[in-house]
Amino acid sequence: MYARKIKPEEYPRTEELFCIAFEFPMGEKKxxxxxxLERVQKAPQNRIELNYMERWAAFDDAxxxxxxxxxxxxxxxxxxxxxxxxxxxxxxxxPQYRKCGAMRLCFEKAFRDMYEAGWELSALYPFxxxxxxxxxxxxxxxxxxxxxxxxxxxxxxxxxxxxxLEKGNVTEDIIAVYxxxxxxxxxxxxxxxxxxxxxEGIDPSRDGxxxxxxxxxxxxxxxxxxxxxxxxxxxxxxTCGHFWYIGMEGLQEALSLVRSFSxxxxxxxxxxxxxxxxxxxxxxxxxxxxxxxxxxTCMARVIRVDRVLExxxxxxxxxxxxxxxxxxxxxxNRSFLVExxxxxxxxxxxxxxxxxxMDIQKGTELSGETIxxxxxxxxxFSRWILEGCSDEQLSAWSGMTENELELWKRVFYKKxxxxxxxx
Numbered sequence: 001m002y003a004r005k006i007k008p009e010e011y012p013r014t015e016e017l018f019c020i021a022f023e024f025p026m027g028e029k030k031x032x033x034x035x036x037l038e039r040v041q042k043a044p045q046n047r048i049e050l051n052y053m054e055r056w057a058a059f060d061d062a063x064x065x066x067x068x069x070x071x072x073x074x075x076x077x078x079x080x081x082x083x084x085x086x087x088x089x090x091x092x093x094x095p096q097y098r099k100c101g102a103m104r105l106c107f108e109k110a111f112r113d114m115y116e117a118g119w120e121l122s123a124l125y126p127f128x129x130x131x132x133x134x135x136x137x138x139x140x141x142x143x144x145x146x147x148x149x150x151x152x153x154x155x156x157x158x159x160x161x162x163x164x165l166e167k168g169n170v171t172e173d174i175i176a177v178y179x180x181x182x183x184x185x186x187x188x189x190x191x192x193x194x195x196x197x198x199x200e201g202i203d204p205s206r207d208g209x210x211x212x213x214x215x216x217x218x219x220x221x222x223x224x225x226x227x228x229x230x231x232x233x234x235x236x237x238x239t240c241g242h243f244w245y246i247g248m249e250g251l252q253e254a255l256s257l258v259r260s261f262s263x264x265x266x267x268x269x270x271x272x273x274x275x276x277x278x279x280x281x282x283x284x285x286x287x288x289x290x291x292x293x294x295x296x297t298c299m300a301r302v303i304r305v306d307r308v309l310e311x312x313x314x315x316x317x318x319x320x321x322x323x324x325x326x327x328x329x330x331x332x333n334r335s336f337l338v339e340x341x342x343x344x345x346x347x348x349x350x351x352x353x354x355x356x357x358m359d360i361q362k363g364t365e366l367s368g369e370t371i372x373x374x375x376x377x378x379x380x381f382s383r384w385i386l387e388g389c390s391d392e393q394l395s396a397w398s399g400m401t402e403n404e405l406e407l408w409k410r411v412f413y414k415k416x417x418x419x420x421x422x423x
Contacts, residue, residue: 163212
């Protein structure tokens, strides 16, 4: 058995394989293979279809496809800069080939191609965290799920207006709100036209999907609320997909819109980044109990350690050595010397075997000072460089002096992370 990137004519088979593996039949409207391929080539509807060839499959000795994964590239935020991230999905193995190493071969080949293409990160939404941890991924990016009784939302001082999305009429305003909301968060996608193509076909009367844009009094867009109606026992819930807002005024406009539906819905649910606390805008938690639940929904891993170290943000100035352990990519299984100033890396050096031997024998020195060193598996490094860690986690990781701890607190400080729902 071996793995490789698929050929164009093999794309329809990957779609069939996914449906078989997860028992999601296409039904009587299943398109012909040639028609399916022609559509994604000529009229892709999203980034996954636009990059339909970014799929790796495993084949048996008879050239039968046994497993595949999809990993289209997405430009995402990392500490204020743009990096390329592969969004792994569609991870599927036919039942007769399971536990034969087919998926391992797919990841092995995919990681190699991603590294050589210069992609810096990879992320996915796992069915099992333990399963993907063995491929170097780690949970990353807290989200808070709010479930709020509409009666708990107070009458707010909202003076703006709202517009309903119908077939792309307010797409530009949605884009403006998204870009303002996402700019500060790691793992948010820098979306372009293909990522908002979904707005063109929205027909609430047909789909039952309601996307509203809220505007300030001066007419500038400040919030986006995207929801469907879900039955919950004896009442209905507004189940939100996108819930984006700009500043406190945008939040107030969004919550005022939600409150206007109180005759039809009992509660609303939505995801927000962990650093955004809306609790203080909801003063009544006793009469109308609401809930907020912290969850990790995403896993990520670094593909190019050198480039991520170059693009990451630090606090102040300093230098350090990181020893990374990565069983999948030998180029990451190295020691990296990083010198940074004014919050950014000046130089990232991959240390040679000679450098490492000197380090062991004498202690690494730069300008007469011993450089703090830390050894991390790729899983831990990925999580810490993307979202940081607490002082307790750092001090508990290994014995270190106060000075060393102060240095690592400038490297792995807490960051804002909100894994995008676009991938």
